[in-house]
Amino acid sequence: MNLFDGSPSYVDIHKVASVISEQDDESTIMNVIAEVHDQFDADALSRWKLYKDAKQTLNKLKNNGKLLGLVTNVGSKAINSAIKKLELDDIFEIVITRNHVSRLKPDPEGLLMAANSLKIDPDSILFTGDSYDDLGAAKAANMKSCYLSGGQDKINADDGIQPDFIINRLKELII
Structure with a gap:
């Protein structure tokens, strides 16, 4: 499920809310949250650079x-x-x-x-x-x-x- 369109300012909150509201168990909810985090991380990864030294x-x-x-x-x-x-x-x-x-x-x-x-x-x-x-x-x-x-x-x-x-x-x- 893609909850993220590639821009760090956009997460489809409605999709997240619908998935979470359909779930009763904490692990499924945590997996959805982890997916959102991972998508933000993947976007940020393209911009990460080491400090000069x-x-x-x-x-x-x-x-x-x-x-x-x-x-x-x-x-x-x-x-x-x-x-x-x-x-x-x-x-x-x-x-x-x-x-x-x-x-x-x-x-x-x-x-x-x-x-x-x-x-x-x-x-x-x-x-x-x-x-x-x-x-x-x-x-x-x-x-x-x-x-x-x-x-x-x-x-x-x-x-x-x-x-x-x-x-x-x-x-x-x-x-």
Whole structure:
């Protein structure tokens, strides 16, 4: 069933509502919602680009013995395609997507799942992100947070969530 016409501003809400209203079981409803998410992700995938210094920085961190993980609210199908398209196949020890968790960031579930899988204490992890959800999840998981400026959300001094570190370029992570 196609609930999405390819533009991120259009989802056929009437189709979604009719499918949901015909269903009694939660799993069917969740599958419809997942399909809508996947269609938005597929559209966004065509526009995703790496930050200028991302691949070089990630490779340097990995070569320096750092364990790298990716925790995202994006679905597995799109993120696996992005990893392949952006040639990041050998970078991450673990990838946690919305398909692996019951609660999305800012809930810490995905971050804690990654820490547990890597056998690392959360308080020894630096989680880097570009959104309030990333910072909130890191704080809730008892991880250090690093805000990458220029991303999804702009952080202000008056905001409730303040990162432990702020960087303007990923290469600033290399110490």
